[in-house]
Amino acid sequence: MTDAADIAIVSFDKFINGDDADKRAVAKQLYNAFSTVGWVYVKDHGIPQERVDEIFGLAKSFFDLPLQQKITWRLQDAELNQGYTGDGDEANGGVDHKECYEHRRFRNPSCPTDSELPGFRETIDEFYGQCYVLGLNVLKCLAIAMDLGEDFFTGITKQADPQLRLIHYPAIEKKIVEQEGHARIIPHTDFGLCTLLFQDSVGGLEVDPFHTGDFKAALPVRGTVLINIADLLQRLTNDRCRSTIHRVVSPKTSGDILPSRYSIPFFIHPDPDVLIDPVIKEEGEVKKYEPVNAGEWRTWNTQKNYKSLPVAT
Numbered sequence: 527m528t529d530a531a532d533i534a535i536v537s538f539d540k541f542i543n544g545d546d547a548d549k550r551a552v553a554k555q556l557y558n559a560f561s562t563v564g565w566v567y568v569k570d571h572g573i574p575q576e577r578v579d580e581i582f583g584l585a586k587s588f589f590d591l592p593l594q595q596k597i598t599w600r601l602q603d604a605e606l607n608q609g610y611t612g613d614g615d616e617a618n619g620g621v622d623h624k625e626c627y628e629h630r631r632f633r634n635p636s637c638p639t640d641s642e643l644p645g646f647r648e649t650i651d652e653f654y655g656q657c658y659v660l661g662l663n664v665l666k667c668l669a670i671a672m673d674l675g676e677d678f679f680t681g682i683t684k685q686a687d688p689q690l691r692l693i694h695y696p697a698i699e700k701k702i703v704e705q706e707g708h709a710r711i712i713p714h715t716d717f718g719l720c721t722l723l724f725q726d727s728v729g730g731l732e733v734d735p736f737h738t739g740d741f742k743a744a745l746p747v748r749g750t751v752l753i754n755i756a757d758l759l760q761r762l763t764n765d766r767c768r769s770t771i772h773r774v775v776s777p778k779t780s781g782d783i784l785p786s787r788y789s790i791p792f793f794i795h796p797d798p799d800v801l802i803d804p805v806i807k808e809e810g811e812v813k814k815y816e817p818v819n820a821g822e823w824r825t826w827n828t829q830k831n832y833k834s835l836p837v838a839t
């Protein structure tokens with residue numbers, strides 16, 4: 527039986543309210559986690575739990591709507607990457623059993639209006655802003671811990687347009703999810719800078735903490751947000767920070783039918799015109815990656831994930 531991954535729980539309070547020495551101490555704790563497991567639970571992060579609960583409630587109201595209505599907000603353009611994707615629309619080398627809604631910073635043409643789903647757009651926009659602030663503070667921590675200058679990431683996120691995603695994994699027979707090549711979400715790494723992840727109490731998220739293929743549960747911890755390093759930060763830090771493979775499978779305690787599960791990732795990407803080139807910290811250190819253009823990287827990876835997206839009618 528898979529036991530739980532050893533993922534640190536770090537309080538962010540002293541980063542928000544403390545002095546420079548306090549900030550540096552929090553930054554160091556995050557860096558320790560990011561440079562080993564690649565994941566950390568952050569508590570006292572400044573987003574009230576009532577707000578997080580409210581967003582889970584809104585996600586449920588959205589996904590409870592009839593499919594015919596949800597597809598009126600269908601994600602049609604992988605580059606804009608905004609709107610609803612049904613079960614099976616997103617797959618990259620396997621079969622996921624989930625449906626999603628993607629929300630962006632600047633343009634949300636496929637978002638329910640206030641008359642279609644009261645309060646949805648406004649509340650999601652507010653939550654987006656709160657995640658944005660937290661996400662940039664996490665990047666600030668990394669910059670401090672790595673002595674890159676506190677504002678290193680501010681300079682490459684001026685027009686940053688993260689992706690807030692609501693995910694619903696419908697209730698499903700365990701034997702379907704456990705077929706070869708199937709999962710609630712198949713093993714993958716995230717491809718931006720880092721991801722904030724809120725999960726409900728159902729469980730099933732697993733990570734590969736030692737990068738050996740031995741998955742361990744990342745159990746739900748109420749009041750925390752899970753934060754993980756994604757591929758561009760692994761490249762930028764020349765492998766100092768780890769972008770760790772993860773997946774969502776059957777929670778270990780489940781019966782024959784898996785209960786419905788909700789989660790809310792917030793994927794942070796740099797400005798599209800930025801070149802992500804590994805930062806060298808030591809004499810003689812060799813760059814492990816070629817530079818990549820952040821915008822091209824994002825579009826390429828997004829399109830790859832949506833290769834089965836049906837042509838819009």
Ligand SMILES: O=C(O)CCC(=O)C(=O)O
Pocket residue numbers: 691693711716723725731772773774788789790791
């Ligand atoms: O649902 C989860 O807990 C993880 C979601 C995830 O990994 C993703 O959307 O990239």
Ligand SMILES: [Fe+2]
Pocket residue numbers: 714715716772
């Ligand atoms: Fe992920």
